[in-house]
Amino acid sequence: MKLPVNLKIMKVHLLSRKRQTIVAMLGVTFGIGMFILMMSFMKGMNDFFEDIMLSVTPDIRIYNDYKTDYSTSVALQYFGGKGNNLVIVRHPRPKQINLNLKNAPGIIRDLQNHSEVEVVSPLLSAQLLFNYGPVQLGAIVDGINVRDEDRLFGLSEKMVSGKPENLLMADNGILLGYKLANKLNVGTGDLVTAVAPSGASLRFRVVGLYKFGIATMDEYKAYVNLTDMQQLLGKSRDYITDIRLKMKNMERAPVHAPTMAKKYGYKADDWETVNASIKAGNLIRDTFTYVLSFTLLLIAGFGIYNIMNMVIIGKMKDIAILKAEGFARKDIVQIFLSQSLIIGFIGSMAGLLLGFLLSYGLSKVPWPEDEWVVIKHFPVNFNTLYYVVGMIFGLLTTGLAGLLPALKASRVDPVAILRG
Amino acid sequence: MQELLKAEKLNKYFHGPDTVQVLYDISLSICESEFVAIMGKSGCGKSTLLYLLSTLDTEYEGTIDINGTRVTGLNENAMARFRNEYIGFVFQFHYLLPEFTAIENVMLPALKLGNFDHEAVEKNALEKLRRMDMHQHAYKLSGKLSGGQQQRVAIARALINDPTIIMADEPTGNLDSVNTDVVFNIFSQLVQEGNTIITVTHDHDFARKGNRIIEMADGRIKT
């Protein structure tokens, strides 16, 4: 192999101190390997949490926000407040509020014609109690149109037994979370009695069990037909409290939510606003990973800096000879900088491989048995971006670490050394 | 005869804690195929002058022209290139690169120059080593050679680019009498072939082989 002369010298230098070279490479390898592993794992975790979050959060939720505006009160008329009379009302309470969306059918029709909305799912939700012997278990029961809800959250994929459509066929059917069903000691086909806050009660037949992998869904939630819920609460067929939307492109939800809120006069929350804390968590994990990996690489960089400095101190005479032979400063920089870059390049490549193997291994490790989380293995995201970033990181740190000693070498005054 | 090297009014100062002048108004000129020996007491400035002439030291007053080129004030890159092409240097200490074989040491300046491909350079280097009677050691690591052998390799290295001027700073200063004779003979031979040589030496026998002796004292040329 006929390398250019500077690289030939570089090669001889590297090979003449193999052990040092390998140690320097290993530093980079571990730094990059850990970076890949941590990024892949952290991103896997983030994806996992985000998936779970998204599996129960609609892109946009439109609802009637409970307002606490007590600037006017009947107390004023009651006490005949006139002129200088001051009437102070402490702890005012509303007489009656309806949390429903007025003109819900109109809004739903309008939304269904919206070009960017994919699914519109109306909801009437209530806190119901289930009787289990003398014990009463509370749960949030959602009255829904099961076909819409299925398209919204993919209910059919979450079923343990039965099918969501069973709701439509059975009279007073109910879908229970598998944990709630366990607690109530019922299975598909059994009857459960639900009691509304008003005292009205209705018997439902269990037509399916589902499992989301989230306690709030599996233990404290059930689904019934919207009409059954309206009947149980004694409300009309138009009475609904929420409209949930799935957008064709969920990233557009934060754009549309405010316009919808304005248009219909109700509150509209998008998924990003609702789950801001999860986003913040992701950001913190990402930052943490970058800082830690950067530290590892910095240490590797210091190692290289140290080694190259020692090499150059030991090679003063050689540098002087090369200069006397006619090698210019830029040649000397090239000879020594390329040594660091080769260490960085080979070290990084090995690091990428190490990182891949470690994260692949991790993705095969079973997740500790846990009834709250449905996950079989450690979540790992194999994104090529991390490998590119890792490579750039590796070359950059080793390049910088090698640059200072190389520049120092190029400034060696040959006369001072050659005169002995 | 054509003038190859011309130095005018060279003044050299060292700036330490206090500034000392070690060369005073040195002017000299050297013609093609001349063998010039620079002699003088230790510390009179011979090495300093040689480093100036060889372009390795660039901090001086005055001007130096070699082969028609004003080397004074050339930029670092051009200077390195010039040195590579036109000047061959032999030091008192053998100064080879220890991790490289003898022939690699000889080849490096030629590979740097890049006028010939690797094969041609290797052939040429082997030829130069043969002239030094070192060809049988060509592929040994230079660190494993004796002092005299190393100095012969160093001379072969100085010759590899067929330099216009060969400069040597006490090339035999570190050798025993046998090796000194060997190096003397090599230099005599080089002179006969028409090479231009400037050498610093303490050895009168060696100096007498040359066409001209430049005597120095206290940073000046004695006339």
Ligand SMILES: Nc1ncnc2c1ncn2[C@@H]1O[C@H](COP(=O)(O)OP(=O)(O)OP(=O)(O)O)[C@@H](O)[C@H]1O
């Ligand atoms: N870096 C320096 N700083 C200050 N003075 C220096 C420096 N280098 C050399 N000198 C001085 O310059 C003078 C000339 O030194 P030089 O090495 O040229 O002498 P020389 O004639 O080659 O002697 P020798 O025969 O012993 O090799 C000496 O007096 C020396 O002390």
Ligand SMILES: [Mg+2]
């Ligand atoms: Mg000297």
